[in-house]
Amino acid sequence: MSIRRPPPAERAASRRIVAAFLTGAAGAVGFAVTYVLGGDTRWEGVTLSVAFAGLAVGLSQWGRHLVPTGGYVEEHEGFAPPPFEQTMTTRALTAPDSPVRRRGLLAALGLALTALGAAALFPLRSLLPFDRVRPVRARTDTPWGPGVRLVDAGGRPLRPQDVPADTMVGVFPEGHVDAGDGPAFAVRLEPGRFSRQPSGGHLDGLAVWSLLCTHAGCPVRLYLRGTGRLLCPCHQSSFDLLADARPVAGPAARPLPGLPIEVGPDGFLRAAGDFTGPPGAGFWSRP
Amino acid sequence: MITDRLARALDDRLRLSPIARRALAKVFPDHWSFMLGELALYSFVALVLTGVYLTFFFEASSADRVYHGDYAPLDGATTSAAYASTVRLSWDVRAGLLIRQTHHWAALVFAAAILLHLSRIFFTGAFRKPRELNWLIGVTMLALALANGFTGYSMPDDLLSGLGLRIIVSVVESIPLVGAWLASLALGGEFPSDVMIPRLYVSHVLLVPAVLVVLISLHLGILVRQKHSQFPGPGRTEHNVVGSRLWPSYTLRSLALFAWVLAVLFALGGLVQINPVWMYGPFQPAQATSPAQPDWYVAWGDGALRLFPPWEFRIAGHLVPAPFLPGVVLGGVTFLALYAWPFAERLRTKDRRQHHLLDRPRDHPARTGIGVAALTFYAVLVVAAGDDILARLLRLPVYDLLSVLRVLVLVLPVLAGLLAFLLARALRRGDAAGVGALTRADLRRCAPRPAGPSEGGDGPGGQETPAVDRPGGRIEMWPEGDAWHWRYRDDAGRLVVTGNRAVLSRQEADSAARLAYPGVDRIVVPGPPPAAPAGPIRTALRRWGRAMAAGSLLLAAIVDRRRDRRRQERERADDTAQAEDAGSTGDGRT
Numbered sequence: 083m084s085i086r087r088p089p090p091a092e093r094a095a096s097r098r099i100v101a102a103f104l105t106g107a108a109g110a111v112g113f114a115v116t117y118v119l120g121g122d123t124r125w126e127g128v129t130l131s132v133a134f135a136g137l138a139v140g141l142s143q144w145g146r147h148l149v150p151t152g153g154y155v156e157e158h159e160g161f162a163p164p165p166f167e168q169t170m171t172t173r174a175l176t177a178p179d180s181p182v183r184r185r186g187l188l189a190a191l192g193l194a195l196t197a198l199g200a201a202a203l204f205p206l207r208s209l210l211p212f213d214r215v216r217p218v219r220a221r222t223d224t225p226w227g228p229g230v231r232l233v234d235a236g237g238r239p240l241r242p243q244d245v246p247a248d249t250m251v252g253v254f255p256e257g258h259v260d261a262g263d264g265p266a267f268a269v270r271l272e273p274g275r276f277s278r279q280p281s282g283g284h285l286d287g288l289a290v291w292s293l294l295c296t297h298a299g300c301p302v303r304l305y306l307r308g309t310g311r312l313l314c315p316c317h318q319s320s321f322d323l324l325a326d327a328r329p330v331a332g333p334a335a336r337p338l339p340g341l342p343i344e345v346g347p348d349g350f351l352r353a354a355g356d357f358t359g360p361p362g363a364g365f366w367s368r369p
Numbered sequence: 370m371i372t373d374r375l376a377r378a379l380d381d382r383l384r385l386s387p388i389a390r391r392a393l394a395k396v397f398p399d400h401w402s403f404m405l406g407e408l409a410l411y412s413f414v415a416l417v418l419t420g421v422y423l424t425f426f427f428e429a430s431s432a433d434r435v436y437h438g439d440y441a442p443l444d445g446a447t448t449s450a451a452y453a454s455t456v457r458l459s460w461d462v463r464a465g466l467l468i469r470q471t472h473h474w475a476a477l478v479f480a481a482a483i484l485l486h487l488s489r490i491f492f493t494g495a496f497r498k499p500r501e502l503n504w505l506i507g508v509t510m511l512a513l514a515l516a517n518g519f520t521g522y523s524m525p526d527d528l529l530s531g532l533g534l535r536i537i538v539s540v541v542e543s544i545p546l547v548g549a550w551l552a553s554l555a556l557g558g559e560f561p562s563d564v565m566i567p568r569l570y571v572s573h574v575l576l577v578p579a580v581l582v583v584l585i586s587l588h589l590g591i592l593v594r595q596k597h598s599q600f601p602g603p604g605r606t607e608h609n610v611v612g613s614r615l616w617p618s619y620t621l622r623s624l625a626l627f628a629w630v631l632a633v634l635f636a637l638g639g640l641v642q643i644n645p646v647w648m649y650g651p652f653q654p655a656q657a658t659s660p661a662q663p664d665w666y667v668a669w670g671d672g673a674l675r676l677f678p679p680w681e682f683r684i685a686g687h688l689v690p691a692p693f694l695p696g697v698v699l700g701g702v703t704f705l706a707l708y709a710w711p712f713a714e715r716l717r718t719k720d721r722r723q724h725h726l727l728d729r730p731r732d733h734p735a736r737t738g739i740g741v742a743a744l745t746f747y748a749v750l751v752v753a754a755g756d757d758i759l760a761r762l763l764r765l766p767v768y769d770l771l772s773v774l775r776v777l778v779l780v781l782p783v784l785a786g787l788l789a790f791l792l793a794r795a796l797r798r799g800d801a802a803g804v805g806a807l808t809r810a811d812l813r814r815c816a817p818r819p820a821g822p823s824e825g826g827d828g829p830g831g832q833e834t835p836a837v838d839r840p841g842g843r844i845e846m847w848p849e850g851d852a853w854h855w856r857y858r859d860d861a862g863r864l865v866v867t868g869n870r871a872v873l874s875r876q877e878a879d880s881a882a883r884l885a886y887p888g889v890d891r892i893v894v895p896g897p898p899p900a901a902p903a904g905p906i907r908t909a910l911r912r913w914g915r916a917m918a919a920g921s922l923l924l925a926a927i928v929d930r931r932r933d934r935r936r937q938e939r940e941r942a943d944d945t946a947q948a949e950d951a952g953s954t955g956d957g958r959t
Contacts, residue, residue: 096909117463117464120463121463121464123464123466123467123470123639124639124640125639126464126467126639127467127470127471127635127636127637127638127639127640128636128639128640130467130631130635130639131632131633131635131636131639132632133632134628134629134631134632134635135628135629135632137624137625137628137632138625138626138627138628138629138632139625140625141621141622141624141625141628142621142622142625142626142629144621144625145617145618145619145620145621145622145625146622149617149618149621150613150618151399151613151618152399152611152612152613153613153865153866153867154394154396154611154612154613154614154866154867154868154869155396155604155609155610155611155856155857155866155867155868155869155885156394156395156396156596156609156610156611156868156869156885157608157609157868157881157882157884157885158596158607158608158609158610158725158884158885159608159884160607160608160723160725161499161595161723162723206554207554209554209555209557210550210553210554210557210558211557211558214553214557214558214559215558215559217549217550217552217553218549220553220558220559221542221549221559235653235655252655254655260653260654261654262559262560262561262654263559264654265654265655293655297539297674297679297691297692298535298536298539298540298674298692299535299536299538299539299560300532300535300536300657300661301654301655301656301657303656303657303659304659314657315532315657315658315659315660315661315757316532316536316657316661317671317674317675318675318756318757318767318768318771319679320768329679331768331771332675332679332768332771333674333675333676333677333678333679333691333692333695334679334691335679335680335681335690335691336681362539363538363539363542363543363690363692364542364543364681364688364690364691365542365543365548365549365688365690366544366545366546366547366548366549366687366688366689367549367687367688368688368690
């Protein structure tokens with residue numbers, strides 16, 4: 083076999099390809115070394131990236147310069163079926179003894195399958211365990227109720243004086259700090275500034291509302307000091323606490339439900355009942 | 370040498386060569402836009418590879434777990450096992466953070482690649498008959514990709530993803546009649562429930578990926594069966610595919626693309642921080658991060674939730690909450706429209722023919738206009754999902770920006786769509802080569818005609834552009850050994866495309882050529898074109914192959930001789946042992 087000297091362009095391409103693959107190999111070795119030395123995420127990423135980039139450059143150069151590219155044509159028979167085949171297939175399917183001709187039996191079979199399909203849906207109900215509260219009740223009832231004390235995130239009960247003027251304090255039903263629908267907040271505002279009385283009432287300007295936005299349920303955590311307004315970080319709904327937490331801007335449409343509060347005989351704040359409405363986002367059966 | 374023997378050995382047992390020969394000779398069109406789908410495929414492979422690694426360390430449970438590890442601010446803190454294991458994976462598992470971030474980046478790239486691929490298919494009309502099936506599968510995969518991205522994003526149980534999950538739950542709850550039940554069934558109780566993370570996990574690593582794998586296989590199977598579509602051009606007809614072959618050209622190029630995808634993803638995963646859950650903190654029902662933005666591919670939903678006015682209404686005393694229209698209805702309409710598009714377009718254009726030649730976007734101004742309008746609409750929604758950040762950057766009150774965006778989301782799509790429509794029509798009618806070369810005259814020429822997206826549908830653009838007739842083009846056929854080849858040569862001889870595979874007889878070559886170029890003259894030429902010279906790689910490989918063969922022969926000889934020697938030694942030893950045995954038994958007997 084005679085060995086022909088390849089043209090210079092090909093030789094240059096081969097050199098580039100070899101260089102790329104060697105770079106790739108170096109990258110792979112570099113990754114292994116980085117890993118053994120304790121692994122720095124940045125260097126791991128860079129070395130692994132170099133390893134694959136070397137492969138990529140080499141392969142693409144190879145594909146572009148050393149193998150024939152373009153210049154081929156494949157015939158395409160299209161999807162018009164041969165008429166004879168189509169006729170014979172349909173005839174085979176609809177022969178006199180074919181099951182599709184037994185309309186009555188097919189109807190019965192369809193009934194059986196439909197019944198089976200419908201029955202198979204029933205076990206899906208188990209996804210919500212039967213001992214759990216039904217969905218609508220779960221959304222309406224919260225851990226709050228008459229006599230439930232207000233505690234902070236650490237579980238400590240709060241006295242009225244623990245809520246300073248013009249700031250918001252996150253409050254929770256005692257014993258249910260992690261409940262999804264329990265979070266509320268207490269603020270102290272000047273009673274004279276209320277343009278609409280808080281739905282849960284107030285104790286000398288101290289009022290409590292649900293923390294969950296009535297739009298999509300995010301905690302309305304941003305308190306705009308001085309304005310008595312609250313902003314939701316998710317979709318920028320804004321609520322005016324001086325007007326019973328009515329939505330004033332953004333996509334929320336309903337006011338935050340209030341929590342009726344009182345001071346218990348022990349001097350701590352406690353709820354006088356549940357929220358004035360289901361907290362959080364709305365749903366079909368929401369009263 | 371070795372490849373040859375291996376291939377023969379395999380073929381002797383499986384009889385694969387009839388299929389393999391066709392498969393290796395499959396022709397791919399040479400246009401970059403055909404790589405977008407591959408981009409999605411390879412990001413999916415990257416997702417599976419990195420995802421499998423992550424499952425070894427992630428603990429899908431909301432049970433309490435105390436974190437002990439290198440991340441000092443959380444050391445000793447009690448969080449859910451999901452969160453603690455994610456922080457551990459990021460800080461204490463070597464290479465864990467790289468793989469986790471690469472996984473997340475791969476998800477972003479996956480969704481982006483699907484969107485680009487979908488846009489290419491849409492604007493070139495590649496969804497037309499016979500490819501509607503693959504369009505439906507593709508749209509389903511887009512939905513699944515979005516869903517799986519969201520479940521993956523929610524699993525670490527950090528504060529940011531907890532907010533996202535809460536929003537999605539609220540959107541599901543807003544569905545009339547069944548919303549609360551659907552949400553409760555999915556969560557197994559009230560949000561946040563204790564079975565929520567295991568369920569997200571199972572759907573993220575098993576259910577949805579399994580469906581995706583099945584759909585990807587179907588997608589590719591149908592693609593191979595139907596063959597690629599192609600842009601119109603010289604030598605291209607409705608009955609052929611012109612381009613490069615799978616072997617060797619596209620094998621190398623496709624592997625190169627795979628390596629590129631991995632290179633970019635690992636570079637991103639190593640260098641660009643993404644979703645630092647340890648900074649967000651664990652999920653707590655009463656806490657929120659600000660600003661809070663979702664991953665880009667669900668941002669359109671979040672943007673819609675932000676922009677939609679506070680409209681709620683009641684049906685027979687029942688509440689339809691604010692997230693229903695922008696969340697459920699918009700998402701549903703989006704995917705319904707995507708699913709229905711090929712059929713809706715066919716209804717409008719009455720075009721029931723098969724199409725293997727693609728449109729250019731200008732060939733169908735109405736479709737182009739609608740597509741651009743839709744993309745603009747969703748782009749504005751994505752921008753709206755960052756309205757708080759944008760407001761801070763622009764030093765504007767967020768509600769002023771919101772009002773502007775509410776107008777833009779309705780006005781911009783109409784303007785952009787109309788502009789695209791007019792440009793496409795001017796390009797189609799005029800003789801300008803590209804948008805840059807359009808003159809005012811081109812635009813004015815179509816100005817008197819009423820402009821409206823409904824107009825172009827049944828115009829000439831809606832019809833198939835007939836392949837240009839080729840007078841003077843000819844087919845050449847020639848025998849080579851026991852095989853026949855054929856090629857097409859156009860009038861000027863500038864374009865020569867060779868039939869992708871050799872056939873046994875002249876008749877076969879003839880019928881293949883007749884199929885690809887109906888009505889073109891066929892002649893038999895005496896000789897084959899000169900064969901491509903052996904490249905340096907092949908020469909080097911040959912040299913290597915010979916060296917390897919010689920080396921392995923040498924090695925085999927050495928091994929053989931050593932084995933021989935050892936056998937002789939063993940036999941000798943056995944002989945002596947037997948002799949001793951014989952001696953001892955002999956002793957016993959005596």
